[in-house]
Structure formats: C-alpha cells, structure tokens
Amino acid sequence: MPELPEVEITVRRLAAALAGAEVESALAPGVVALKTYDPPLQALTGTPLTGVSRRGKMLVVEAGELALLVHLMSAGRLQLYDKRASARDRSARLLVRLADGRELRLREFGTRQRAWVKLLAAGEVGDDEYVATLGPDALPAPASEVFAKLIDQPRHLHPLLRDQRTIAGIGRSWVDEILWRAELSPFRKGAELEPEEVERLRAACDEALGAALEHYEQVIGETVPDKMPMPLEVHRRQGEPCPRCGTKLEAIHFRDYVMSYCPAEQTGGRVLKDRRLSRLLK
Numbered sequence: 001m002p003e004l005p006e007v008e009i010t011v012r013r014l015a016a017a018l019a020g021a022e023v024e025s026a027l028a029p030g031v032v033a034l035k036t037y038d039p040p041l042q043a044l045t046g047t048p049l050t051g052v053s054r055r056g057k058m059l060v061v062e063a064g065e066l067a068l069l070v071h072l073m074s075a076g077r078l079q080l081y082d083k084r085a086s087a088r089d090r091s092a093r094l095l096v097r098l099a100d101g102r103e104l105r106l107r108e109f110g111t112r113q114r115a116w117v118k119l120l121a122a123g124e125v126g127d128d129e130y131v132a133t134l135g136p137d138a139l140p141a142p143a144s145e146v147f148a149k150l151i152d153q154p155r156h157l158h159p160l161l162r163d164q165r166t167i168a169g170i171g172r173s174w175v176d177e178i179l180w181r182a183e184l185s186p187f188r189k190g191a192e193l194e195p196e197e198v199e200r201l202r203a204a205c206d207e208a209l210g211a212a213l214e215h216y217e218q219v220i221g222e223t224v225p226d227k228m229p230m231p232l233e234v235h236r237r238q239g240e241p242c243p244r245c246g247t248k249l250e251a252i253h254f255r256d257y258v259m260s261y262c263p264a265e266q267t268g269g270r271v272l273k274d275r276r277l278s279r280l281l282k
C-alpha cells in the first residue's frame with residue numbers, strides 16, 4: 001500500500017536514476033490503466049525525462065512539455081528495470097522504454113486493475129481533478145493553525161486523515177501508526193479534539209511519516225523493491241503486545257482493510273466491536 005513515505009522514496013530513487021534518460025517508446029499493455037488519449041502515448045517518443053515528483057500519493061514523471069501522472073492505488077509499483085519486460089508479464093500496465101535499454105515499468109500486483117496513468121501537458125498537472133483537490137502535504141505536517149483548521153471537522157479521525165482533500169499522503173497503514181503515536185482513538189471526531197490533542201496528532205504525523213522515510217533512505221538501495229520494508233509498529237499487528245505499553249493490540253476488520261489500535265492507550269481500555277468477528281460468532 002504505497003502511501004506518502006513509500007511514494008516519496010520511489011520518487012527520490014527514480015529521479016536520481018532517470019536524470020537525462022530519453023524515451024524511445026511507450027506503451028500501455030494494461031489498456032484500462034491509461035485514462036487519457038490526447039496527447040497519445042507516442043508523443044513521449046524522443047523526449048528526455050526531466051524529473052520525477054510527488055503530489056500526495058501520486059507520482060509525476062516529467063518529460064519536457066509532457067507529464068505522466070501516476071496513481072499506484074493499493075497494489076501498483078513504478079520501477080526501473082535494466083531490461084525490457086517479457087510480453088508475458090501480466091502485471092505490466094505501462095512500459096516506458098528508454099533509449100539506453102532500460103525500462104520504466106508500472107506494474108500492479110493482484111487481480112484488480114486499479115492503478116492508473118494520465119499523460120498530460122506538463123502545465124496541466126495542477127488542474128487534474130485529483131491533484132487540484134489535494135489538501136496540504138502531510139510531511140512536513142502543516143503549521144499548527146493550519147492543521148487545527150483542517151482537522152476541525154465532525155468526522156472520525158481514521159477516515160478524516162485518509163481523506164486526501166483534508167491532508168495529502170496518508171492511507172490505511174500510516175493512519176494507524178499516526179493515531180497510535182498520538183494516543184487517540186480512531187473513532188474520536190476531529191472537531192471534538194482539545195487543542196493539546198490536535199497538536200499531538202500533528203506531531204505524530206511528522207514523526208511517523210518522517211521516521212518511515214528516514215528508514216527507507218537507510219535500507220533501500222538504488223532500486224525500490226516489490227515489497228516495501230515498512231517499519232510498522234501497530235498496523236496489522238493485532239494480537240502482539242503494544243510496543244509502548246505491552247497491552248495486546250486489537251483490530252477491527254473492514255471489507256478492504258484492518259484498523260489496528262492499542263486499547264489501553266487509545267480507547268480508554270475498551271475493545272471495540274469487530275464486525276467481522278461478531279458476524280462469524282452469530
């Protein structure tokens with residue numbers, strides 16, 4: 001699940017490796033992944049790659065006057081390979097072949113095709129519906145007054161922090177880590193927090209995401225691996241002791257994801273009802 005730290009390290013590694021490379025050709029074996037048709041992919045032929053950057057959890061591969069806006073969704077990876085993909089690689093969604101023989105490849109794991117790419121004029125990236133509606137980046141966390149205003153909404157913290165229009169870059173893994181660091185329940189509402197709690201949450205954003213990125217800088221070499229070495233302390237660790245207080249971590253299972261937390265420090269000792277579990281017990 002690539003979120004801000006995972007996408008940022010991908011951007012840094014790709015930017016370093018791609019500087020000066022020229023596009024030989026581009027094709028989209030995953031037809032559904034390419035969401036634009038004008039300009040056509042062929043317009044990339046012969047252009048130099050001029051930079052890689054990030055907008056929230058999305059990547060932008062800049063190619064002169066053009067830009068590829070890439071959303072990895074939950075299972076996509078944008079990686080650089082020394083050799084071209086085999087035609088049988090069914091995970092390939094977009095192939096950007098470089099004149100030096102390397103290949104920038106968007107792959108997606110799993111059965112669902114959800115990752116997407118748009119080829120846009122470089123100047124139009126900011127107008128894209130997903131980019132234009134992004135809230136401020138979560139790392140570094142916005143200034144205290146700005147953050148307090150963003151969070152002041154009558155919504156539960158878990159979906160609120162994952163809403164890219166509120167704050168950009170946080171998803172289902174890091175939200176658990178941030179709430180655990182802040183010692184706040186996922187079911188508290190943003191508008192109900194005391195100023196001191198808002199500040200704790202802001203600091204937790206910075207610490208959790210910053211520490212993850214620092215970790216990646218140390219352990220990830222020139223190539224970003226298929227499986228990210230995510231330094232998670234609570235997410236999906238239900239049943240294990242809380243690294244801070246030793247209480248058994250609990251979780252609530254939703255259809256697509258798991259919300260993990262420490263009952264002692266986040267929910268006043270209460271173990272919240274796990275719908276999946278209660279359904280099974282019926």
Ligand SMILES: [Zn+2]
Nearest residue numbers: 242245262265
């Ligand atoms: Zn704890």
